[in-house]
Amino acid sequence: MNKSIFYLITIFLATLFCASCQKTAKNTFEPKPVVHQDWTRTAVIYEVNVRQYTKEGTFKAFENYLPQLKDLGIDILWFMPVYPISELNRKGTLGSYYAVKDYKGINSEFGTAEDFKSLIAKAHQMGFKVILDWVANHTGCDNVWLSDHKDWYVLDSVGNPTCPYDWTDTYKLNYDNGAMRAAMTEAMKFWVSDFDIDGFRCDVAAEVPTMFWDSARIVLDNIKPVFMLAEAEKPELLNNAFDADYAWNLLHIMNTIAQNDSSVQTIRNYLLKNDSTLPADAYKMNFITNHDENSWNGTEYERYKGGAQAFAVLTYTLPGMPLIYTGQEIGMKKRLQFFEKDMVPSWTKNSTFAFYKKLNELKHTHPALKAGTQGGEVKMYNRVGAANNILVFSRFKEGKEIVVALNLSGKKHDVYSNDVFPKEEFTEYFTGKKSKITFPIKLGPWEYKVWVR
16 A cells, blocks of 8 residues: 555544544443552562663563572563664664654564563563553654654754753654544553554653543553553542552652651651642552663662662552562662663572562562552551651561561661560561560661561
8 A cells, every 4th residue: 555545544544543532532421440450569660671681682681580589479571662763863872762753663672572572471480470661752853753754753942852851862742632642541452453563661751641641541451451550649539540550759868868858747747748648548659769860860870779679578568569670679779871781780599689589578478568449558556766768568468467677777776666566476577587676776786677477
């Protein structure tokens, strides 16, 4: 078929589709509240940076590490964008994954479409779920849409596409254009239908109209139930479109506590705010690092000093679902370059791997740590002394309890409280020692204690 005729037919059908959607939205369209799949309650997410994972930087090379990630206890593999990267205005040698040239293409740097399908199939066979990074707010500067659909973009006063923020390798999309919205939904459907992926992590999701996400979720769920993660903290996104969003605020709080610029009271305030603003069964994705933090703001060892593991324990034991970024599980102390090849130094299993494997086992097995309303409520213990640095809390569900004590400072502390711990005997999770918990609790610099019963 002639290319121009094909595009005319596509635009005509998309316009009809969007007109129908708009009419439905005004009259009978009812977004569907998010209903979480059962497996998500105990899931751990792992962010895969294919480019930097191996010397080859390919799907096939990464596939060899699936057994190690299974041993680690990972449930969801989130792949950073796998699409071709635009060349116009490209940053660095290899460019940003988030400057997408073709929403339905595969970055040849990583391999072929068949390579990726093979990887997804093997991951599914091993029990993983697979989600793709989706960039709906903007495209690369030579995206395939630009040649025939310039009106799908936000244009300046002289008709040129505009860049969002300082992302000069991208152009912002225009969500007032119904044909563009239809094409975006169709592209997302393509990956679910043709590659059998299980959902999306959606980049800068708050910059895209909520109604688009609400409608897209319905379309995708009609193919198969999907898991949706928003890179945003906009509560309304969690009503009908997304299972989880980013705990950005928590990350920033932890950073300031580690630098002794705020107290643990900010964590208490954060939890109270979530209780009052979020849908009851919403998930927060908790993390101490990710691709942005690692490349631009420093490794967790730079930002948290000696407290990386203590803050990791916090992200696993507060309400939500935890994230592990490429290399975090082996204690990588390296900032990975974003626009160049810069691989992880080593994948040797070590004590850090054992630490995260143990945390994943806890997340999978303790009912109080289930995400959403199925998890236990947080009970904070009052402290006497060291109030700025010490956090002690417990969670209880289905007759089982977990108690967490964290010294979020580089100084040792004896922790006293007027509260009384349960009289039952607990097991210290990381050592296996059994005892009753009594104050004072002695905590060394950045030390953490986790007790379970």
